[in-house]
Amino acid sequence: MLQILKETQRTFCFILLALLANTGLHAQVVPVRTVPVASGDQFLTVPSKTIAMGGVTIAVDDSLGDAWVNPAKGSLIPESSFLAAPTFYAISNQGGGGKTFPVAGLFQGDAWFGGAALAVQEISNPNDEMGFFIEPAVIWDGPPRRLSDVSSRNLYARGFIGRRVGSGPWSIGVGLSTAQLNAVDGVDLLYSGSDRIDQSGTASDMRLGLYRTGVRDRFSLVGVYNHLSMTHDVTWTDILWREHEPPLATRRMETNEDKTRTLGGQLSWERDLKAPGWRVGATMTMNHKSHPKIPNYQIQNIPRDPGITWAYEMGFGVARTRGNTTFGLDMVLQPIASETWQETDETVTTEAGQVIAVGNRTIENDFSITNVILRTGLSHRVGDIEFLGGLEMRSYDYKLAQVNHLEDDVRDLEESWMEWSPTLGAIIHFADVDLQYTARFTTGTGRPGLAWEPEARPMAANDFIIAPEGPLTLQDALVHTHQLSVRIPIR
Numbered sequence: 001m002l003q004i005l006k007e008t009q010r011t012f013c014f015i016l017l018a019l020l021a022n023t024g025l026h027a028q029v030v031p032v033r034t035v036p037v038a039s040g041d042q043f044l045t046v047p048s049k050t051i052a053m054g055g056v057t058i059a060v061d062d063s064l065g066d067a068w069v070n071p072a073k074g075s076l077i078p079e080s081s082f083l084a085a086p087t088f089y090a091i092s093n094q095g096g097g098g099k100t101f102p103v104a105g106l107f108q109g110d111a112w113f114g115g116a117a118l119a120v121q122e123i124s125n126p127n128d129e130m131g132f133f134i135e136p137a138v139i140w141d142g143p144p145r146r147l148s149d150v151s152s153r154n155l156y157a158r159g160f161i162g163r164r165v166g167s168g169p170w171s172i173g174v175g176l177s178t179a180q181l182n183a184v185d186g187v188d189l190l191y192s193g194s195d196r197i198d199q200s201g202t203a204s205d206m207r208l209g210l211y212r213t214g215v216r217d218r219f220s221l222v223g224v225y226n227h228l229s230m231t232h233d234v235t236w237t238d239i240l241w242r243e244h245e246p247p248l249a250t251r252r253m254e255t256n257e258d259k260t261r262t263l264g265g266q267l268s269w270e271r272d273l274k275a276p277g278w279r280v281g282a283t284m285t286m287n288h289k290s291h292p293k294i295p296n297y298q299i300q301n302i303p304r305d306p307g308i309t310w311a312y313e314m315g316f317g318v319a320r321t322r323g324n325t326t327f328g329l330d331m332v333l334q335p336i337a338s339e340t341w342q343e344t345d346e347t348v349t350t351e352a353g354q355v356i357a358v359g360n361r362t363i364e365n366d367f368s369i370t371n372v373i374l375r376t377g378l379s380h381r382v383g384d385i386e387f388l389g390g391l392e393m394r395s396y397d398y399k400l401a402q403v404n405h406l407e408d409d410v411r412d413l414e415e416s417w418m419e420w421s422p423t424l425g426a427i428i429h430f431a432d433v434d435l436q437y438t439a440r441f442t443t444g445t446g447r448p449g450l451a452w453e454p455e456a457r458p459m460a461a462n463d464f465i466i467a468p469e470g471p472l473t474l475q476d477a478l479v480h481t482h483q484l485s486v487r488i489p490i491r
Contacts, residue, residue, distance in 0.1 A: 028069065028207070028224045028266045030287050030311035030334055032369065034398055036417050038445035038477040039186035040089040045102045045119040045156045047085040047485040052425025052438040053377025054390025056328035058317025059270060059281035060377070064487070067106070067115055070222040070268075071160035071173030072209035074113035077106050085485035092478040096185060098123045102156070113173075114161035121154040123183040152183030152199070162209070169214055175207040187232065194234050195251075201230030201258070220268040230258040259293035266313075277321045285313035291340070307340030307365075315373075324381040328390075329374075336369035336398075352408045362406050369398040377423070386427040388438075394419045419444035434487040442479040 048065035050056055064083070067074040083104045090097035104117035162173025181201050188197055209222040233255050240248040264287035272279050289309040315332040342363040348356050356362060377390025397416040404411070425438040 028222055028264055028285060029226055029262050030264075030285060030313050030336065032289075032309060032311060032336055032338060033371075033396055034367070034369075034400075034415065036396070036419065036445045037186045038091050038095060038442070038479050039184075040091055040096070040098060040479050041087065041440070041481040042089070042098050042100075042121070042123065042154075042185045044087055044089075044481065044483065045100055045121070046104060046117050046158070047083055047102070047436070047483070047487075048438075049388075049427075049436070050328070050377065051440065051483075052388035052390065052423050052436075053326075053328060053379055054375040054392045054421070054423050056317065056319070056330050056375045056377045056390065058268070058283055058315050058328075058330045059279045059319035060317070060326065060328040064485075067113075067160060067173075068117075068158065068175070069207075070209035070211060070220050071162050071175035071207055072171045072211035072222070073220065074106075074108075074115060074160060074162045074173055075164055075171040075211060075213070077108045077113055077115075080107050080490040081105070082488045082490060083485060085483055087481065087483040089479060089481040092480075095477050096124050098185060112161070112163050113171075114159070116159040117157070119156040121156065123152045123154065123185055125150060125152070125183070125188060154182055155180045158205075160207075169212050171211045171213075173209045173211075175205075175209070177205040179203040181230065184230065191232070191234050193236070195237050196235045198233040199230060201228070203228045216272045218270040220266075220270075222266050224262070224264045224266075226260075226262040226264075228258070228260045232256040232258065257293040260289060260291050262287055262289045264288070279319045279321075281317040281319075283313065283315040283317075285311075285315075287311040289338075306343070307338065309336065309338040311336040311338075326379045327377070329376045332371075332373035332375075334369070334371035334373070336367070336371070338367040338369065340365045340367075348406065350406050350408060354405075356405060362404070364403045364405075366401045367398055368401075369396075371396050384429045386429065388423075388425040388427070390423045392421040392423070394421075394444075417444060432489065432491075436483075436485045436487070438481075438483045438485070440481045442481075443476075445479065446477045 044051075046065065046068050048062055050060055050062045050065065053060065061076065063076070063078060067077060083106070085102050085104070087100040087102070088097070098121060100119055100121040102117055102119035104115060106115045107113060156177070156179045158175065158177030160173055160175035162171055164171045179202060181199065181203060183199050187199060188194075191197055204227050206225045207222055209220070211221075212219045233253060236252050236254065238250050238252065240250065242248060264285065266283060266285040268281065268283045270279060270281040287310070289311065291307040291309070293306075311334065313332060313334045315330060317328065317330045319326065319328040321327075341361045343359055344356055344362050345358060347358055348362065350356065372395040374393045375390065377388065379386055379388045381387075395416070395418045398414070400413040400415075402411045402413070403409075419442060421440055421442045423438065423440045425436060427434060427436040
């Protein structure tokens with residue numbers, strides 16, 4: 001069972017991190033998770049109104065965020081404006097955090113519309129001790145933490161432009177985004193026992209959208225191509241035990257690549273019902289993900305595994321607006337099927353005597369994932385102040401069927417957990433500025449790792465190496481996020 005858990009963590013934690021870049025607002029890119037990593041709101045880099053309402057989106061308009069998701073929805077921007085949205089998040093138990101300062105501009109003209117945003121971000125790494133215990137008389141202390149070990153900088157840029165088609169109900173738009181990443185929060189947890197991790201890479205996203213408005217019905221179609229390419233330079237310290245001599249510490253560096261390409265699309269529909277104030281909506285999303293490079297998240301030198309994923313999302317939403325009060329509810333189902341495998345880089349013979357040639361599979365992992373998401377939120381305006389609140393619940397469940405051709409063995413694993421995110425906020429509408437505060441708190445995630453159970457492994461006649469090997473652990477964590485956004489209309 002331990003081997004399956006390790007295989008699960010190494011094989012699929014990367015997908016969570018690769019897809020977090022697409023979870024800032026809505027999910028045209030369906031995230032895949034098999035470990036409840038508390039990674040924070042690193043990629044919340046543009047303002048959103050409905051995030052304070054539990055993130056309801058299907059039947060509730062988001063005047064600040066919709067155009068970043070489907071650029072054709074820029075036709076719904078009420079007026080040209082300038083925005084700034086400083087965002088802070090932190091993870092409990094010295095789990096790190098981040099600070100982001102995004103600035104954005106939205107333009108609304110007679111036929112053309114568009115927007116652009118820039119963000120600078122500082123990621124604070126967890127305050128872990130740089131050393132470990134070997135035996136009662138020997139303690140090895142790692143080198144002092146460098147400035148890059150304490151914090152890292154990321155840069156984000158995105159923009160969109162669109163146009164109404166004639167005088168009809170259609171609009172079209174295209175959006176582009178890019179990010180220069182020197183840190184993805186949570187990656188340090190996936191190389192348990194390492195001394196340091198240097199990250200570098202880019203994430204890019206391209207969207208083409210269509211939107212049709214109507215008296216009662218509205219349709220939205222968006223296609224997405226997303227690409228992430230990261231490099232992890234990991235430094236390890238190996239301790240060699242030598243008979244009648246002090247332990248010898250040696251350093252080694254390992255380079256891992258993390259590459260994921262996603263092609264997806266989403267069709268959305270909304271309809272105003274005859275009953276005053278009521279609206280319903282539905283969405284259908286499909287993603288195909290290819291994973292040509294998967295990092296080696298264990299100390300052992302295991303060949304990098306490719307993989308493919310088919311992910312789907314079906315959502316239904318209902319909302320009601322009566323006077324100054326709006327209520328929204330989203331129900332989302334995410335069925336996901338994923339396959340990863342190991343390919344041998346040398347000819348090997350199985351325990352049954354069969355020969356596996358170079359490039360053939362030694363281990364096959366089939367994941368069957370079913371996620372359920374519920375969101376509900378409420379907003380109420382009293383004079384110039386609007387109060388918002390909501391709750392998001394995410395239920396994750398997956399089954400893993402693993403075939404080990406080397407050992408001629410079949411193993412099964414089933415895991416599930418739930419995450420809860422209550423939200424609250426307030427908007428003050430002044431004559432020439434809107435000031436919004438949003439807070440979100442997430443429980444049910446944690447900081448995974450390996451229990452420290454040293455095991456001696458023979459390296460030579462009388463030499464032994466201490467390797468960090470043990471069962472998976474999960475330290476509960478609370479993630480709290482705060483965003484203060486300012487919108488200044490250009491009139």
